[in-house]
Amino acid sequence: MPEGLLGQLEVFFTWQNALLWLRATGTTVAMAVVGCGVGFVLANLLVLVRTWPSRWLLPLRVLIVLYVEVFRRIPFLVLIFLVLFTTRALGLHMPLFAVACVTVTVTATAFIAEIVRAGYESVHRNQWESAAVMNFGRLRTVALVVLPQAWTVIVPPAFSYFVMFIKETSLASQVGVYELMQAGKYFNNVGVSPFLAFGTCLAIYFALSYPLTRVGWRIERRLAHRFRRTSPAEPLAAPPVVGP
Amino acid sequence: MDYTFQWGVALRYLPDLLQGAWVTFHLTFIGFWTGLVVAVFLAVGQLYGSVRLRRAISAYVVFFTNTPSLVTAFFIFYGLPEIGILWSPYVCVLVNLVLNAGAFLTDVIRGGVASVRVAEMEAAETLGFSMLQKIRYVIVPHVAKVLYAPISNLYIVFILGSALAAIFGVEELTGTAFNIASETFRTIEIYSLAAAIYVVMTVVASVVLALVGRLAFRVRARVL
Amino acid sequence: MAQIELRGVSARYPSGGQVLDGVSLVVDKGEVVSIIGPSGSGKSTLLRVLVGLLPPSAGEVWLDGSRLDYADRKALTAARARLAIVFQQFNLFQNMTALDNVTVTPVKIRREPKASARARGEALLRRVGLGDKLGAYPDELSGGQQQRVALARALALGPEILLLDEVTSALDPEMVNEVLDAIRDLANEGITMLIVSHEMAFVREVSDRVVMMADGAVVETGPPGQIFDAPRTERCREFVSKILRH
Ligand SMILES: Nc1ncnc2c1ncn2[C@@H]1O[C@H](COP(=O)(O)OP(=O)(O)OP(=O)(O)O)[C@@H](O)[C@H]1O
Ligand SMILES: [Mg+2]
Numbered sequence: 001m002p003e004g005l006l007g008q009l010e011v012f013f014t015w016q017n018a019l020l021w022l023r024a025t026g027t028t029v030a031m032a033v034v035g036c037g038v039g040f041v042l043a044n045l046l047v048l049v050r051t052w053p054s055r056w057l058l059p060l061r062v063l064i065v066l067y068v069e070v071f072r073r074i075p076f077l078v079l080i081f082l083v084l085f086t087t088r089a090l091g092l093h094m095p096l097f098a099v100a101c102v103t104v105t106v107t108a109t110a111f112i113a114e115i116v117r118a119g120y121e122s123v124h125r126n127q128w129e130s131a132a133v134m135n136f137g138r139l140r141t142v143a144l145v146v147l148p149q150a151w152t153v154i155v156p157p158a159f160s161y162f163v164m165f166i167k168e169t170s171l172a173s174q175v176g177v178y179e180l181m182q183a184g185k186y187f188n189n190v191g192v193s194p195f196l197a198f199g200t201c202l203a204i205y206f207a208l209s210y211p212l213t214r215v216g217w218r219i220e221r222r223l224a225h226r227f228r229r230t231s232p233a234e235p236l237a238a239p240p241v242v243g244p
Numbered sequence: 245m246d247y248t249f250q251w252g253v254a255l256r257y258l259p260d261l262l263q264g265a266w267v268t269f270h271l272t273f274i275g276f277w278t279g280l281v282v283a284v285f286l287a288v289g290q291l292y293g294s295v296r297l298r299r300a301i302s303a304y305v306v307f308f309t310n311t312p313s314l315v316t317a318f319f320i321f322y323g324l325p326e327i328g329i330l331w332s333p334y335v336c337v338l339v340n341l342v343l344n345a346g347a348f349l350t351d352v353i354r355g356g357v358a359s360v361r362v363a364e365m366e367a368a369e370t371l372g373f374s375m376l377q378k379i380r381y382v383i384v385p386h387v388a389k390v391l392y393a394p395i396s397n398l399y400i401v402f403i404l405g406s407a408l409a410a411i412f413g414v415e416e417l418t419g420t421a422f423n424i425a426s427e428t429f430r431t432i433e434i435y436s437l438a439a440a441i442y443v444v445m446t447v448v449a450s451v452v453l454a455l456v457g458r459l460a461f462r463v464r465a466r467v468l
Numbered sequence: 469m470a471q472i473e474l475r476g477v478s479a480r481y482p483s484g485g486q487v488l489d490g491v492s493l494v495v496d497k498g499e500v501v502s503i504i505g506p507s508g509s510g511k512s513t514l515l516r517v518l519v520g521l522l523p524p525s526a527g528e529v530w531l532d533g534s535r536l537d538y539a540d541r542k543a544l545t546a547a548r549a550r551l552a553i554v555f556q557q558f559n560l561f562q563n564m565t566a567l568d569n570v571t572v573t574p575v576k577i578r579r580e581p582k583a584s585a586r587a588r589g590e591a592l593l594r595r596v597g598l599g600d601k602l603g604a605y606p607d608e609l610s611g612g613q614q615q616r617v618a619l620a621r622a623l624a625l626g627p628e629i630l631l632l633d634e635v636t637s638a639l640d641p642e643m644v645n646e647v648l649d650a651i652r653d654l655a656n657e658g659i660t661m662l663i664v665s666h667e668m669a670f671v672r673e674v675s676d677r678v679v680m681m682a683d684g685a686v687v688e689t690g691p692p693g694q695i696f697d698a699p700r701t702e703r704c705r706e707f708v709s710k711i712l713r714h
Contacts, residue, residue, distance in 0.1 A: 073400070073446040074439040075407035078418055082439065085431040089247035130559040133519045134573045134625070135548050144576060148563040167312035174411060181314060194322035202311050202319065209310035 012192055024183035025204055027097065031172060031179065032165040035104025036112070040158065042105070043112035050113075051120060052138060064113075071110035077171045079103050084175050100172035100179075104165055115157045119150030156220035163212045167205060180204055247432065254433030257424045261434075264420030265441050271416055272406045275338050276399055279345025286346065287353035301350065308347030314408050316340055321412055337409040345402055349395065356391040357383065388461045396453040400446045407442075417441060470530070471497040471629065471660045472518070477527035478684075479510075479517050487513045489684040490527065498658040500651070502671040504695075505681035506707060511664040512556055514681070515631045518662070519553050520544045531629075552627035556634045556664075558618040560606040566593060566617045567602040570624045585624075592620040597646060611638035619647065623654075630654065632663045636670055648674060668711055672696055680704045 049057060050064045071079075080103040087094050087102070094102070123146050131141040173182035184201035188194050290301045308316065317340040324331060331339070360383055368382045410419035421438035425431045472495040479488040487510045495501050503511045516522040518529065523538035530536065531550075537543045560569050570589035574580045593602055596616035606614055615638045622630060632651075636644050644667065651674055655661065665671050671678060671692065678695040680688045680703075688695065688704040696712070699705040 069447075070443055073404070073443045075404040075418060075442060077407040077410065078421070078435055078439050078442065081425075082432065082435045085435065089432060126555065126557055126559040127561060129521055130555070130561065132521065133548055133551070133553055135545050135577055136573075137577075140576065144572065145561050145563065167310075170312040170314040171408065173314075181312070181318075184315065184318065188318075188322060194319065194326060198315055198319045198322065201315050205311045205315060206307070210306065213310060 008193055008196055012187070012196055017187075020186075021180075021183055021200065021204065024178060024180045025208070027177065028166060028169055028179040028205075029208065031097070031100050031104055031169040031177070032162060034101045035169075036108045036158075036162045036165055038101075038105045039108030039112050042109040043116050046109065046113045047116040047120060048138075048142065050117065068110045068113050071107055072114070074107075076103065076107060076168050077174060079107060080172060080175055096172075096175055096177045099175060100169060100177045103172070104169060108161065108165060111161050112158050115154055115161070116150070119154035120146060122153045123149045152223035155223060156216060159216045159219060160213075163209055163216060166208055166212070170205070249433060250430055251433055253428055253430050254437050257428070257434065258437065260420055260424060261417060261437055261441055264415055264417040264438075265445060267414070267416040267420075268403065268406055268409075268418075269445070271334070271338060271409060271414070272341065272399075272403045275341030275406070276345045276402050279342045280349050280395070282342060282346040283349030283353055286350040287357065290350065290354055291357060305347045305350050308344050309351060313340060313344045313405060314411070316343065317408060317412065333409070333412040333414045337406070337412055337414055341402065341406065344405075345398070348398055352391060352394050352398065353387070356387045356394075359390055360386050392457045392461050396450070396457065399453065400449060403446055403449060404442065470494045471499075471532055472662070473530040474514075474517075475528045475530070477514075477517060477524045477529060479513055479522050479524045481513075481522070486525075487684050488517065488524070491681075491684070491686055492527075493679060493686060493689070495660060495662060497660055498655065499677065500655050500661045500663065500675050501677045501679060502663045502665055502675040502692075503679045503681055504665065504668075504671060504707075505687075509681045510684040511681055512633050513684075515553060515633055515662065515664065518631060519551055520548060550628045551631065552622035552625040552629070553631040554615070554618045554622050554633060554635050556637070558606075558611075558614045560614055560617055560621070562606055565603045565605055566598060566609065566620075569606070569617055570621045573621075574624055589620070589624055592623050593617070595650065596620050597643065612640065612643060615639060616643070616647075619650075627659065629660045629662070632661065632665075634664055634666065636665060636667045644670060666711070668696065668708075680707065682707070 046064050046068070050061050052061075074082075080100060083103045083106065084096075084099050087099060127145050127149065128141060131145050136144065169177075169179060170181035172179055173185060176182070180201055184197045187197035187200075286301050286304070289297050290305075293301070317337060320340050321333070321336045324336070368378045373381065406416060407418040409416050410422050413419065415423070417438055421434050425434040428434070472493070474491050474493040476490045476492055477488055478486060478490055480486050491510075491514060493501075503514065505511055513522065517524055520536075520538060528535055531547055536547055561572070564572060567586070567589050570592060571582075571585045574585040574588070575582050590599070590602060593599060593616075596619055598613060598616055598620070601609060601613060601617075604613075606617070609617065615635060619632075619635060622632075636647055639647060648670060651661065651663075655674075663671070663675065675692055677689060678692050679686055680695060680699075680701075682703055688699060688701045690700070694700070695704065696708055699708055
């Protein structure tokens with residue numbers, strides 16, 4: 001290890017730098033929160049339309065299935081460039097942060113839609129039937145009966161995806177968003193040792209991800225077996241194993 | 245909108261993109277399956293090793309599953325030369341992939357082995373199975389069934405994740421798209437084409453994995 | 469006047485073969501009709517057709533002299549507003565307490581005032597002997613208790629037509645008598661009832677008419693005295709003699 005490292009510590013750990021890191025951390029978290037938050041709402045809408053029993057919506061349903069399948073299969077890095085250049089071509093000069101948020105939203109919607117659909121499927125058919133016979137209508141059935149039972153199946157994997165997106169947004173540095181990874185690169189560029197620059201980066205990501213993962217486990221354990229399910233939860237087409 | 249699509253230009257570069265897709269394929273194929281071998285050893289170590297070994301493996305798993313692979317890649321790419329190790333970008337990215345895949349897969353495998361029910365083990369006990377027989381007839385078949393879907397799924401995740409190699413100048417699919425886009429300025433067309441190739445690649449991978457699973461492990465996997 | 473009339477109703481599940489095969493049946497207003505028959509003969513399926521969960525593949529269903537059009541959502545909603553069913557598996561909402569199961573439709577769907585719906589719900593649950601279980605979730609209740617919640621839920625809808633599928637199957641003898649009394653009261657109030665049951669003493673006691681089904685078709689229809697003591701068809705005699713021996 002270079003001997004300069006110890007000497008650098010003093011220069012590196014200043015108030016000003018700490019504030020820079022803090023801001024970068026905020027941006028990283030904000031991208032995941034905004035993207036997954038909006039994605040969660042959109043995913044619920046997609047599943048609602050996808051499961052709506054009307055012949056007229058068939059084309060829309062096909063589009064939704066395609067959307068969900070396709071956008072779970074495009075790398076974040078490629079997608080963020082597509083969003084960037086497409087919005088620019090459309091004459092929308094969105095800030096880079098917004099571009100990143102849109103990208104997270106687009107993928108998160110697809111991923112979470114799969115989770116929500118599996119949640120719907122985990123609720124026994126007889127619950128839908130009871131509601132139908134009592135004239136609940138589709139929206140009320142979902143709001144009063146299905147979601148209150150499905151959310152125990154939806155929340156844990158959705159939360160893991162949220163944690164995954166905190167890490168995934170490090171790729172947003174490639175279009176120039178000033179988030180954690182970008183901060184690491186900046187310090188490396190101005191001469192701070194890569195061990196120090198990227199090490200700090202790693203430490204902060206870890207400090208975000210590890211406790212949140214543990215929170216996720218606790219949520220999962222608490223929600224497990226909340227309702228007796230007359231049918232076992234359908235396995236997800238994509239099990240909620242979450243990547244790097 | 246002052247952007248005019250020129251799909252013709254983009255399509256002319258299709259062979260180059262496919263060349264890149266080939267690199268993506270062998271990068272992830274080698275990296276992921278090497279990672280799986282590593283993970284099998286680590287999972288065994290974690291289940292049957294000494295306390296110290298278990299702690300070390302846990303630390304490795306927890307570290308890599310809680311940090312972005314992009315940052316560990318930067319760490320390797322810029323850190324190693326500082327201590328005198330000079331690897332090509334491809335090797336750096338490959339090593340990073342193995343390390344990450346190894347960590348995620350260790351976690352998945354450990355969970356799967358832990359799910360072999362006590363009852364099944366006791367049944368094997370009463371039948372007088374030896375340790376090797378237990379592994380051969382009880383643990384491996386059960387674990388293969390439980391793990392097949394999550395491992396297949398992770399493989400897809402890692403194909404997509406390998407796009408970060410582009411940042412380090414590896415000319416895989418995304419890297420090739422980078423280069424072509426900056427030469428031709430047909431950004432939207434080129435990246436769309438690259439995205440389409442990723443979709444096709446991962447669908448093919450899913451289908452092949454589902455078929456292999458059905459034939460080799462009798463796993464009924466949903467293809468899509 | 470016939471309140472329910474089935475004319476040659478056939479039905480099949482999407483996944484299976486023909487389950488109902490040309491069932492014709494008339495139920496008058498205020499009449500209590502029981503359906504008996506071996507397991508798998510299509511009794512529950514018949515009730516599913518009536519509540520519109522399974523459109524018939526052939527034949528017609530008439531309610532109060534108008535044909536029920538299963539493709540017309542409005543007509544179906546109107547028909548369901550007059551019906552209530554207790555399913556064989558109870559189908560209580562798992563995420564709601566006993567009281568909420570009973571009051572959710574009156575309050576959220578029919579927009580009745582909360583306080584009166586609640587009071588009525590509590591009274592109904594007390595009537596079926598569950599006054600101390602208002603706040604219990606379905607998975608905290610025994611089968612018989614769930615069945616009684618389901619009955620209270622159906623009664624809370626104030627239906628003109630009540631469909632009961634094996635409503636006494638999970639009840640102890642004491643409770644059977646309570647339910648029997650309740651059903652008699654309802655019959656006196658003029659509610660039309662279609663009851664599926666294996667409990668022959670109960671059927672004999674409560675019904676005006678008994679319908680014997682086998683293999684998705686009606687075998688014999690008649691007053692309880694005829695069906696149980698002097699069945700006219702061989703199939704019915706065989707079935708009745710088998711169950712009465714218990
Ligand atoms: N959801 C379903 N999908 C396919 N077939 C079904 C379904 N439900 C019932 N069936 C079939 O329909 C036939 C009639 O079933 P039904 O439930 O109406 O019988 P039942 O007379 O109510 O029997 P039990 O007395 O056991 O309740 C059976 O052969 C059954 O296998
Ligand atoms: Mg039945």
